[in-house]
Amino acid sequence: MSDALLEVENLRTVFHTEKETIRAVDGVSFDVQRGETVGLVGESGSGKSVTARSVLGLVEEPGVIEEGSIQFRGDELVGGNWEEHRGDIAIVFQDPMNSLNPVYTVGNQIKEALRIHQGLRGQEATDAAIELLEDVGIPDAARRVSEYPHQFSGGMRQRAVIAIALACDPDLLVCDEPTTALDVTIQAQILELLDELQREEDLGVLFITHDMGVIEETTDRVNVMYAGEFVESAPVDELFDAPKHPYTKGLLASIPGRTAGGDRLPTIEGEVPTSTSEPTECRFAPRCPHAFDACREVHPERIAVGDPDAAHEAACLLYDDEFEESPPEDGVVADGGETA
Amino acid sequence: MSVSSSRITDALTDGRTALWALAGLFLLALEFGAAANFVVGLIIDGLLAVPGVDGVGFLAAVENAVQQIPTLLSRETIPNGGYYNGSGYEGTFLGLSPAMAWTLRATLVYAYAFAAFGWGVWGYRIYRREYRAADWTPRDDVFDRFRGHKWGIFGLVIVFMFVTMAVFAPALGPTTVDQNMRNSYGYETKYWDSDSGSVETVLVGDANLGSLSQGNDRNIGPWTYDDYGRFHPFGTMQDGSDLFTFLVVGSRISLVIGVLSVALSASIAATLALTSAYYKGRVDLSMVLISDAVMAMPQLLLLIMLTTVLRESWINEVYSGGFLLALIFAFTGWTYMWRSIRGPALQISEREWIDAARSFGQRPTTIMRKHMLPYVTGYLLIYGSMTLGGAIISIAGLSFLGLGVAPPTPEWGRAVNLGQNYVRTGSWHISLIPGILITLVVTGFNALGDGIRDAIDPQSDSAGGETAGAGGGA
Numbered sequence: 001m002s003d004a005l006l007e008v009e010n011l012r013t014v015f016h017t018e019k020e021t022i023r024a025v026d027g028v029s030f031d032v033q034r035g036e037t038v039g040l041v042g043e044s045g046s047g048k049s050v051t052a053r054s055v056l057g058l059v060e061e062p063g064v065i066e067e068g069s070i071q072f073r074g075d076e077l078v079g080g081n082w083e084e085h086r087g088d089i090a091i092v093f094q095d096p097m098n099s100l101n102p103v104y105t106v107g108n109q110i111k112e113a114l115r116i117h118q119g120l121r122g123q124e125a126t127d128a129a130i131e132l133l134e135d136v137g138i139p140d141a142a143r144r145v146s147e148y149p150h151q152f153s154g155g156m157r158q159r160a161v162i163a164i165a166l167a168c169d170p171d172l173l174v175c176d177e178p179t180t181a182l183d184v185t186i187q188a189q190i191l192e193l194l195d196e197l198q199r200e201e202d203l204g205v206l207f208i209t210h211d212m213g214v215i216e217e218t219t220d221r222v223n224v225m226y227a228g229e230f231v232e233s234a235p236v237d238e239l240f241d242a243p244k245h246p247y248t249k250g251l252l253a254s255i256p257g258r259t260a261g262g263d264r265l266p267t268i269e270g271e272v273p274t275s276t277s278e279p280t281e282c283r284f285a286p287r288c289p290h291a292f293d294a295c296r297e298v299h300p301e302r303i304a305v306g307d308p309d310a311a312h313e314a315a316c317l318l319y320d321d322e323f324e325e326s327p328p329e330d331g332v333v334a335d336g337g338e339t340a
Numbered sequence: 341m342s343v344s345s346s347r348i349t350d351a352l353t354d355g356r357t358a359l360w361a362l363a364g365l366f367l368l369a370l371e372f373g374a375a376a377n378f379v380v381g382l383i384i385d386g387l388l389a390v391p392g393v394d395g396v397g398f399l400a401a402v403e404n405a406v407q408q409i410p411t412l413l414s415r416e417t418i419p420n421g422g423y424y425n426g427s428g429y430e431g432t433f434l435g436l437s438p439a440m441a442w443t444l445r446a447t448l449v450y451a452y453a454f455a456a457f458g459w460g461v462w463g464y465r466i467y468r469r470e471y472r473a474a475d476w477t478p479r480d481d482v483f484d485r486f487r488g489h490k491w492g493i494f495g496l497v498i499v500f501m502f503v504t505m506a507v508f509a510p511a512l513g514p515t516t517v518d519q520n521m522r523n524s525y526g527y528e529t530k531y532w533d534s535d536s537g538s539v540e541t542v543l544v545g546d547a548n549l550g551s552l553s554q555g556n557d558r559n560i561g562p563w564t565y566d567d568y569g570r571f572h573p574f575g576t577m578q579d580g581s582d583l584f585t586f587l588v589v590g591s592r593i594s595l596v597i598g599v600l601s602v603a604l605s606a607s608i609a610a611t612l613a614l615t616s617a618y619y620k621g622r623v624d625l626s627m628v629l630i631s632d633a634v635m636a637m638p639q640l641l642l643l644i645m646l647t648t649v650l651r652e653s654w655i656n657e658v659y660s661g662g663f664l665l666a667l668i669f670a671f672t673g674w675t676y677m678w679r680s681i682r683g684p685a686l687q688i689s690e691r692e693w694i695d696a697a698r699s700f701g702q703r704p705t706t707i708m709r710k711h712m713l714p715y716v717t718g719y720l721l722i723y724g725s726m727t728l729g730g731a732i733i734s735i736a737g738l739s740f741l742g743l744g745v746a747p748p749t750p751e752w753g754r755a756v757n758l759g760q761n762y763v764r765t766g767s768w769h770i771s772l773i774p775g776i777l778i779t780l781v782v783t784g785f786n787a788l789g790d791g792i793r794d795a796i797d798p799q800s801d802s803a804g805g806e807t808a809g810a811g812g813g814a
Contacts, residue, residue, distance in 0.1 A: 056699050061621025086701025099692040102478065103714045109693075112710075113700045146473040161696070168700045 004031040004071075005172055005204040006055065006089075011068035013047075013054045023275040024050040026228035027068070032172060037198065037205040039219030039236070041212060041251070045272040047228040048208045052176045055206065056091055057082030072172070087117040087168035094177040096157035100149040106133070106160045107145035113167035132163040137193060155186035162193065172204045173197075179214060191218055212255045216240055221311075224248045227283040228275050230302070234312040244305045244314040246288045282317065294323050354470070360463055367456055373409030374511070380406055385659075413452055413511050418445040420514055423569050424532035425539055431530075438571040439563070442514050446573075449511055453504040482718075485795040492791015498784025499725075505588050506595040513585035514571055521581045521748060524548055531568040542568060548580030555765035562769050575769045578758055587774055590750035594781075597662045597669070597745075598731040602724045604670030609677035610720055614708040617685035618694075624682075631675040639672045643734075647743050660749035665738070669731050677727060681719045688715045718796035722789045729785035736778050752778055 013025040025047045032038045040048050053059050055070055057077060070077040072085050093099040101109060110129040114120045120128050126145065133141035136159040149157055158178060165173060175194065179187040195218065198205055207219055215222055215236065222239045224232040224247060232245040243249045250268040252258060270287045282288070285295040294317050305319045306312040317323045368375065380403045387399070410417060420441035422431030433441040468480070486492055505512060519527045524545035531547070533540045551566035553559045553576045560566045560576040574583040612631075616624035646668050650656050656664050688694070689712060697707045738744030739753030747754065752774045759770025 053695075056695075058695050058698055061619070083701065086699070089699070091696065091699045093692045093696065095692065099696050101691075101693040101711055104710075105474070112697070112702065116701050148474055148477065150478075151474075164696065164700070 003033075005034050005073060006032040006206070007069075007071040008051075008055065009069045009071075011051070011054055011070060012066045013050050013059055013063060014066045015063045017062060020276045023228050023277075024063070025054060026275055026279070028223070028225070028228075028230050029068075030223050030230070030233065032204040032206055034171070034204050035198070035202045036221070037207050037219045039215045039222040040206065040208045040225055041210060041215050041222060042225035043210060043268075043272050045274070046225045048210075048225055049176055051225070052091065052174050052206065052208055055174060056089055058091075087113075088170055089172045089174060090165035090168050090170035091174045091176060092158070092161055092165050092178045095181045096154060096161050097149075097181070099161050100152075100157055102149050105146050105148055106152065110145075110160070110164050110167050113164050117168045129163075129167070132166055133160065135166065135197075136160070136163045137189075138163075154182055155189060158182060158186075158190055159193065162190075162197070166197065166201075170203065172206065174206045174208070176208045177210070178207075180209065180211070187214075194218070212251055224251065227272050229279070229283065229315065231284065231316070232312075232314040233302075234306070235310055238307060238310040238312050242306050242312075244312070244319060245284075245316045246290050246318070247284050248314075282315075290318060292317075292323075298323075357466055357470070360459070360466055363459055364463070367452070367459060370412040370452065373406060373411035374414065374508075376406040376409065377403065378507075413445065413449050413508065415445075415511060415516075418448070420445065420571065421529070423530040423539060426532065426537065438514070438565070438569070439573075442571055442573065446512055449508045450501070450504060453500070453508070457500060482795045485798060486791055489791045489794055491787050492794065495725075495784045495787025495789070495791055498780060499788050502591060502781045502784065503595065506591040509588040509592050512588045513582065514573060515582050515585050517585060517589050517750060519544055520548070520585055521750075524581070529568060529570065531570075548576075550580070551576050552578060552580045553762065553767040553770060554578050555762055555767055559766040561766065562773070574773050575767075577755070577770055578762060578767065583755065583770060583773065586750045586755055587752065587777065590752045590755065590774075591777075593660070593662050593745055593749060593751055594732050594735055596659065597666045597735050598728045600663070600666035601669035601673065601731050602728045604666065605674035605677055605727065606720050606724050608670065608674040609681060610713065610716060612674075613678050613681045613685040613716065614712050616682060617689040617712065618704060618708055620686075620689070627678075631678055634672065635675045637672065642672060643668050643738065644741075644743055647738070656746075660746045662745055662749075665735060665744055669734065673727060673731070677720070677723045680723050681716045684719050685712060685716050688712050718792070722793045722796070725785050725789035725792060729782035729789075732778065732785070733782055736774075 008031065009029050010027050011025055011029070012023065012027050015022040015024055028047075028051060030038060030040075040051060042048050050059065050063070054065055055077075057080075059065060065078050068078065072088065075081065075085065077085065100106065107126060107129045110132055111120070111125040114125045114128050114132075118128070130141045130145050133145055138144050138156055138159055144152075144156075149160070152160060158181075162178075173194075178194070179190050182190060191214065194205070197203065205218075207215075209215060219236050222232075222234060222236050223230045224239075224245065226247050232239070232243070232248045234244075239248065240252065243252055247268070250266070253266040254268065256265055268287055273283060273286070275283060279299040281297060282291070282295045282300050285291040288295065298317060300315040300317045300320065302313045302315045303319060304312065305314045380399060384399050384403060415421075418433045418441060420432055420438045422429045422438060422441070424430075429435050429437055432438055433444065436444070510516060525543050527544045528541050529544050529547055530539050530541050532538075547566070547568040547570065550568065551560045551570070551572075553561070560572055560580075562575045563573060564575065565571055566576065566580075570582075572582050572584065574587065577583050577586060612627050616627045643665075647656070647661065647664065650664055655667075658664070691711075694707060694711055697711055698704075702710075735744060735751070736753030736756065739751040740757045742757070745751040745754070755774040756771045756778075759767065759772075759774075762768065763771050
């Protein structure tokens, strides 16, 4: 896979706080091809956004990329080489309220990116900005271009943010929960827009969300993230049809409408732990309904599971032949069904 | 180019804008001579401040030329320095008494200044209503809130009057520093001698000696004439020179030092605060250490030491030592402002549009200037306004101690000092009036700062009216 657009190997991003060192991202590897959408899913605090920020070189002190490599089109980025690829990787943030600067017009902010990446100025830049706004589906773009963010609705703001990202003419688009702050109908429109743009521009997309429904809609491959690690990676259909890791199963079970019957929606008890040291156990074990003794003593490696053609990997001792316990029957919903 | 010129043409064919432009031209025409004189004078002063420049022959000629241009609000157009000739006043404006002529001129100066201010506001409103692309920007709310802030308006009025005093100092004084103090034996004045019943001529210096304010038996108090028919709105000083003239000219040096030092320290503070907020971590920490170190130096001691050590150097000759004072104030004072704006700057640096700009490769300096600075300028204005008041007090305090601005350049603090022996006598005005002025101006700057703060951030309302109400409900 040397022709991958983005290749992340064993990435570890840590935050040195006064008390301890927090391993927000702890040894993740994935790649994104041109025209492909790779999903990154997990609960809040699992390290998704830090992964995204690491890819863009936006990790700030006290955070630091301690180990691993991030290669963009074969060029190593770790070590401060982001500047050469600025604009090739664009990001769309979660909250469009926050990612547009309220003191400048929308057009001004699009033009800022256009000036840097396409050298456009003056009327030329204005025309290009209007065109971009039209591309992202903002009606009456010629008038809207000179309006301020507060005059835009939430969905339009996110469209404007996407227009800014497109102004850089990127190859890779990182979407950090781009639809979380939007209501459901707008969410569908934005997803559709992203999908369209991806096909038009042949973009690679790294799509981060905690919403399994959105993952199913948009992505080609999925990485399930837990406490800084990838616990399961698989093509989207394979993952939804035959989830292996108990955490994935729990996430799937907690999508409303997916599990038949039952009065209450299954949940996963507890919350994501903060990892501060090298793992010596399965980090999900305390919350895992299938955990056995070895889970608390051995850190599981990623191993191939399921359909051999599907590049399906999971990090769970249930699938490791060295250990006796065997996975529960497929189709049986993880035993997270009891709720408080 | 064609775009902008056509916009200007459009604007001028629009009735209201044309009227506004005409009013501006009219206001400028009234004072064109003074404005040109001020600009040329400033350039000459600036050039002379550069070491090694002795002659400005060409510019001096220009200065002479612009001084010939008549202006409405000048001593020449509305003179007050006349004399009584037994039946009426000669040499004063329309034969009015010197007090009336001076009052008229001072009133006109202030009327003009407020008219110019109003003209500016009018222009802004036209722009806001008819030319600005956006119907509303967050700044509009700031202006509207400030307009409703009485304490802030009070501060603005005081500060505006102070600035007007500094700008129009030569026109406001009943006489000039040169004629009345520096070179008083080089000028003559005429007066009505009632004993002999004739008009006599006397040197200004001798007249001053006859109008000292040194206690109960020798005193020329506020709003009186001396024996030589000269009118003194604030009375005379202990050496017989005119206190009002001294004070209006002194306001200039306070304002210049204050503005210069605050501008310098604000730019240092803003640059460092934005840098530390943008880079955080070690950069931030090192700046905290530097500012702590600077804060640990006793400012007053440093001021006294440096003014003494540098007394002989060229830098102390620039603007009678005012420039040096401004530099010292700036380099000791930036830490407080830096502390105050570092917090807001850090807060802004967490916003996602900063990351967005970084992600598409905007340069750090541009991000700081474009995406962070607008959010701290409000705080800079607030703290700048308040620091300016502090700087004026410090300058006055140093002059009172005999340090700082070198005599004979008029300075408010020195007026307080000169009058301190007579505070308990009939000549109380020498110390009291400048003292009141200092207090008033500093209060004005603080009130202005309060007003700006409440306008920018309504939640920080210090007056407490609404917040207290909300707090009571909580």
